[in-house]
Amino acid sequence: MWSCGGRRRRRLLGGLFLVVLAIVVLGRFNWSGLIPMRLRGRVLGLEAYDSQFLLEGNSFRIFGGSVHYFRVPREYWKDRLIKMKACGLNTLTTYVPWNLHEPVRGTFDFSGNLDLKAFIRTAEKVGLWVILRPGPYICSEWDLGGLPSWLLQDPEMQLRTTYKGFTEAVDAYFDHLMREVVHLQYKNGGPIIALQVENEYGSYAEDPGYMKYIKKALLKRRIIELLMTSDNKDGLASGFVPGALATVNFQKMDPGVLLYLDTMQDNMPKMVMEYWTGWFDSWGGPHNVFDADEMVRNVEKVIKAGASINLYMFHGGTNFGFMNGALHFDQYKATITSYDYDAVLTESGDYTSKFFKLRELFTGIADVPHPLPPIISNKASYGAILMQQYISLWEVLPSLVEPMKSEHPINMENLPVNNGNGQGYGYTLYETVIPGGGQLDSHNHVRDRAQVFVNTLHIGYLDYTEQHLQIPNGQGYRELRLLVENRGRVNYGRNLNNQRKGLIGNIFLNKTSLRNFKIYSLEMKPSFIESLRGASPWSAVPDSAMGPAFFRGTLEVQHMPQDTFLKLEGWEKGVVFVNGQNLGRYWKIGPQGTLYLPATWLQQGHNEIIIFEERAAGRIIQSTDLPFLGRSQYVG
Template identity: 35%
Template sequence: MKKLILILSIISITFNNCTTNKGNFEIGDKTFLLNGEPFVVKAAELHYPRIPKEYWEHRIQASKALGMNTICLYVFWNYHEPEEGKYDFSGQKDIAAFCKLVQKYDMYVIVRPGPYVCAEWEMGGLPWWLLKKKDIKLRERDPYFMERTKLFMNEVAKQLSDLQITKGGNIIMVQVENEYGSFGTDKPYIAEIRDIVKDAGFTDVPLFQCDWNSNFENNALEDLVWTVNFGTGANIDDQFRRLQELRPNTPLMCSEFWSGWFDHWGAKHETRSAEALVNGMKEMLDRNISFSLYMTHGGTSFGHWGGANFPNFSPTCTSYDYDAPIGESGNITPKYYEVRNLLKNYLPEGQTLSEIPDSIPTISIPAFTLTEMASLFENLPDAIESETIKSMEFFDQGWGSILYRTKLNASDEEQTLIITEAHDWAQVFLDGERIATLSRLKGEGTVKLPPVKDGAQLDILVEAMGRMNFGKGIYDWKGITEKVEIQTRNKTTELKNWQVYNIPVDYGFAKNKQYKKQENTAKHPAYYKATFTLDKVGDTFFNMINWSKGMVWVNGYAIGRFWEIGPQQTLYMPGCWLRKGENEIIILDMASPTKPETEGLRKPILDVQKGNGAYAHRKLGEDLNLTGETPVYKGSFKNGNGWQHIKFGKTIDTRFFCLEALNSHGGDNYAAIAELELLDEDGKPVSRQHWKLVYADSEELDDANNVATNVFDLQESTFWHTNYSKTNPKHPHQIVIDLGEDKKITGFSYLPRAEANKPGMIKDFRVYVKMTPFKLK
């Protein structure tokens, strides 16, 4: 009897302890309520795949010491289901373990499970194998897409639903989809995703959706919390004005307050003002507005996981440093201290900031030569026969490179090779000699061929970079996506009968090659291998300044892509993946290094460019010639922020659109535009999917990435700005857009840059449209 009483007592104590650990998180009157008390969410956005598991705790500790009370995270579908039906939540992918580590430090978690996440991540988090179904409709109520979404969400819930705060865990909110207003308007789709999230088991905490203040109403559901995303410098009143009109008693939250920005290959390294960041955070905190700081720590898009922007294909760098308060390697930055000095003033009564964790040691590694080489062409896998060109996905390949090989008929005249379209970086070889390199960034797709003998071997090697992660660009098939043709003076012929070779990014594929000692670098794609010895380990940054383009594996870990055009010239190597004694490194160089040598640096190089990629939109000495052209509209923009809508009063056939800024409200010589939309016959925005910027008289490319394509990049926080670092060109300023297809328009919408009282606020303007290109002189 005594034994039974003792057992019952233990059960009772255990039950009571579990009960006291449970809590609730609710929506109150103009505030969130944590266990019945007002609560301001101060969230740090961290991405577990971008941080080595061994360093998860360090980054969480640093976020806690910054003054945050919550961690916000995405769940990356393609990371957990790389092959259809094969789920992985183990090791580095153990998201439940990450959330439990957060709870160890008395912090809460906001989960954003998608299915789409953006995050400058490969295909926005959607799995590549969805594209094996050619007619699939992504982020729509396509039966197959919804079926796979539901299956994945159920797997996520198996990992996380028991970690909701009501069950003793620390998850307080769950997001439904992500920034859908930038993709489309489809409330029934959002409602179905909401139901999938609920049915999976996320029923005990508030569900929310995030968008921008300009489009959140398009898909807003009544039973979800509405939050708004914006960046530093934004007018806080303007961002929340419409939301407060519709829901005066709702808690306000900026679900992504952008601390910096991400880097593109070929463009300048992005930075954002610490002062503007702190001022925006203070304004929100003084008004009890919750926020998630995106990013608090960006980390690294290891391996092949970096995505690309849309509508102009613009791949993102391996480093996701983001100019965040916690740097790429977990280092504490000056921006961190400024944010910490602010947040220490907004702690609950009686609390103090925790200690900043010690930095992880860094080491330098003396320069060493990679002495073994394996030519790619001499180490090809088995060929697949294909009569016609098909994309990489058709051959059941998700990432890496793909080689298309065929034979040519004899020709004694020059011919043109037309590739439609190569995604993303292609090299053309004729009988083993490289004759051209084509970059999707620059829209290149044709090659002049010399006279050839019968049976000449044509090789087209295409490297896939990240799939586009934004807008309609998520339909981003890789390899050659349509066809290859030969054009002569008399006819155009499609090439057939291809041998296809799949070249994945797997470490096993890179390692299993016939490496040979070599003295000279190859003049064609090759793998290079070496070992280096360490007497101690620590974080380091491999210097890739000698190399052209490719990927690196160290001790079996794919640490990322490199590209000589920059701005990133080093690759972060976590010390936890190194070992005392012998270490192995393999580098795939898709072209050829200047010398096969690297070294480990103690600091990264993130801001060195070689050329400017595809970003300049005016050739030297080129001018737009509007002589004889008649504007279809003349007008003036209002002074201030927010969208302005211009109606022509008639319908106009358009292929090429020119906006000419004549002066500015501030009397300065500059012009700036955050976004442009053209309006169709119903007054709705036309698709911007095929737009190309064909001319800009001036762009700021040196001190900032104020490139002209920012006017249609679907990002309201980025903008075109005329050059101010080297020249100060006077008005007028023009940009010309090729819509890529004939359209009927009735007007346009203009969004000035978000910051108030800044230069470049256009006042008077003229609009020109044509069905044929504008003349350049």
């Protein structure tokens, strides 16, 4: 009897041991996706609880800063993030640009400068948490707010809604994007503590079911961290979605804004997702700056109010290539190439007075590393660069681009190029034959600016304001040519669905619509520049060279390359390529007077510079160690 009871006790104790062991083992798993826990204690993540953030149960304040990997050469990511940490910040925020990651429908790119995983891991190594803002729409003064242009091939497309054509594309994109980041979430051992549901939807608000759809799209792809929304005060109510923490965007601290947040979500932590440290610039306008002392006073007010804060931007970077966005309310305004933004770090990553004032503010209330990372003088002036060779667009065109033929004009996005995905960026040339002169009317179908030629003679421009042009009379049939530039699609407002570029409808000569076009796609991708290198005949630059033409010269670098800035005084408007890299647009109307050239795109020895000049060319460009972003105007 006693031995039988002992056996029962041993079996009972053994069973209890197995139960405890099972609980211990099973407790080490994250049941959301059955992903083994990499780090002990990563169970709760970032929580919004009782008017404060908790990170793994401990009180936590977000001191964040925005840096966009796609605006910064990969080789400089670590430098910018180390400087963020040195300022006293603990969290990186970044957008994800769909139009770069899926440039062609169904083809995805997360390599090189688009290696999002590597960027997030770099932040982790530096000691920063990450808030990811995956879109699909990001605004960000980026072409079409980050949405790919091929979406506009659908004439019925309704962007940022639950329209089937849009949601199917978003689902396919999210399927790939979330695979890149799901394992980088906090509870899976990574640095991502929160994700944003879309971006500033309250200023758009075209579909009441849209935000719920985006939230569900994230959750079903194993997103398990805290969700947030982000809007300015006027958009908060329309951009809110249940189950996500609402955050607010502004530049001037109005206590009423944070009180308004409380009315929407009682007893929740307050966060300023975008505290605007400066502002962006548009072509033809001033260079906007925001006073450093006023900025710091506003940041201090936010902190004293108990709110978390994210500095937009901590470091702006550059709209390299043709990726700048635009605004179009009363008039169309394209964003410049520089995204310096008057931010805490300059476009080339240098410290500013804002940095040192913020570092002083954060000392004592945040983890500020000591000492400061060394200030490295890494800018060079390489002097004057002579443009030695020249080739006219009209000369080189037949050997580089095969024209398409169409009875009617075709907008850029619907051209049969890029495996049926249309043309996204750059220029499109439309040619047709006319029998005589008279009045040319665009009927507002030019997007965004067209140089008009009869044969090779430049006769004027058509754009949003100039919609009529007199064509001189001439003998016989002549070629009418319209070289149309996409200057950047709108990135903000309710005009997103009307962003098709090129000629978007008929144009008329003497009230008769023109027909039978030859259309050339001039997207100026790296393959185009490579073909241009071998084109002939390049010739010596004439004394009075006129565009549209390509100009070529050499920048000699004797020692280790350093960052520099290219100044195009005497040139009118165009694009600069260095060793095949598109630095972006220049335009004499300013405000921007220099283009940033990172050292990482240079090599010791010969560096090829190719300039596409639309109209009036100079003979030299200057390499200088100082940027010039234009006449300053204070905002706010």
